[in-house]
Amino acid sequence: MTLSEIATLRIRNQQIEGSEFQTVKELVSWMGAMQAQDFAMVKWAVGLRMPHSTEKIIDTAYNQGEIIRTHLMRPTWHLVAADDIYWMLELTAPRIKPLLKARDKQLELDELIYAKSNRMLEKVLANGQCLTREELVREYDRVHIRTDENRLSHLMLRAELDGVVCSGPLKATKLTYSLLCDRVPAGKVLTRDEALAELATRYFKSHSPATLRDFVWWSGLSVTDARKAMDMIRFSSVAIGTDTYWLSNSFSNVPSGKPSIHLLPAYDEFLIGYTDRRAALATVHNKKAISENGIFRPVILVNGLVTGLWKRNTKKDMVKIETNHFQIHDEEILIAIDKESTRYGLFLNKKTELTIQSFPET
Numbered sequence: 001m002t003l004s005e006i007a008t009l010r011i012r013n014q015q016i017e018g019s020e021f022q023t024v025k026e027l028v029s030w031m032g033a034m035q036a037q038d039f040a041m042v043k044w045a046v047g048l049r050m051p052h053s054t055e056k057i058i059d060t061a062y063n064q065g066e067i068i069r070t071h072l073m074r075p076t077w078h079l080v081a082a083d084d085i086y087w088m089l090e091l092t093a094p095r096i097k098p099l100l101k102a103r104d105k106q107l108e109l110d111e112l113i114y115a116k117s118n119r120m121l122e123k124v125l126a127n128g129q130c131l132t133r134e135e136l137v138r139e140y141d142r143v144h145i146r147t148d149e150n151r152l153s154h155l156m157l158r159a160e161l162d163g164v165v166c167s168g169p170l171k172a173t174k175l176t177y178s179l180l181c182d183r184v185p186a187g188k189v190l191t192r193d194e195a196l197a198e199l200a201t202r203y204f205k206s207h208s209p210a211t212l213r214d215f216v217w218w219s220g221l222s223v224t225d226a227r228k229a230m231d232m233i234r235f236s237s238v239a240i241g242t243d244t245y246w247l248s249n250s251f252s253n254v255p256s257g258k259p260s261i262h263l264l265p266a267y268d269e270f271l272i273g274y275t276d277r278r279a280a281l282a283t284v285h286n287k288k289a290i291s292e293n294g295i296f297r298p299v300i301l302v303n304g305l306v307t308g309l310w311k312r313n314t315k316k317d318m319v320k321i322e323t324n325h326f327q328i329h330d331e332e333i334l335i336a337i338d339k340e341s342t343r344y345g346l347f348l349n350k351k352t353e354l355t356i357q358s359f360p361e362t
Helices: 003-013 024-031 039-047 055-063 082-107 111-124 133-142 151-161 192-207 212-219 223-231 283-289 331-348
Strands: 067-072 076-081 165-171 174-179 236-240 243-247 261-264 299-302 305-314 318-325 351-358
Touching: 003 192, 024 039, 024 055, 024 067, 024 076, 024 082, 024 192, 039 055, 039 331, 055 067, 055 165, 067 082, 067 151, 076 082, 082 151, 082 192, 111 133, 111 151, 111 174, 133 151, 133 174, 151 165, 192 212, 192 223, 212 223, 212 243, 261 331, 283 305, 305 331, 318 331, 331 351
Parallel strands: 318 351
Antiparallel strands: 067 076, 067 165, 165 174, 236 243, 261 299, 299 305, 305 318
């Protein structure tokens, strides 16, 4: 198996091409979890995997609580299907909390403060209430809990890990918090071994070919737990050099023969879901696509390879897209990139204006 074949299989298994999913919840469930600190971008990550979807469709699923945005795994923001949030939290939260202790000590946050914070949140968010971060700051002020110096983020992160809060419906365009128990009825209960196996199954079905090291990175599990999870699933494997890649045969659609062109959002699972990204991203371009402090930029994907960056400037009725290319493209590929920019505009219900900012010097 070559790096190019790995990229092609990942495109199909990640539903970037050939997706048959009709609902947002089903797609997010298939992916297991989707990194989501940039909310606008993760909506496009869902949208590009669902033919004919729109931002409005995804917002509706989000507002109705079919998908939830919360902290899981590494930890960072993730989108998960509502049906999965309880068992995922039970599996991953105990792993995350100890990682926060050093910073908690610096911020003078202890278990008494977290308990007081959670009680306050349960009170002010009762009966289906949802509040923005700005509104919550005022509530914290009333009970004399400091929120400066990034304390608010830690207070809310802990409340998410404790299963107290999660994402609430949007207020206009502002994100909110709600009580998890109000947004999602108690879900299915899995034993720890069942949860390990389920998480591994979701990851390798949607992200394969992938290695044990990739799964450890994505899940935040210990190597011991990750190995245990993989021992409980039945996928085939192939050795490439010193690495073993695990494979799933699900959704193995036949390539169309046409150029495979996509505008991937920032933090898309196609890149961030792996530790070794050479199948899609040449080492020479790594620092262009991923900053030194770990910011994953929106990229142009051509036949499985990252060949440039794109950025957007959204106006009332227009989205302006600028592209910056790492290599010269022929007219067929440029036309396909233009079609993909139009597709993104349709997703936002806006007209699109595409500008090719630069090509590399020859």
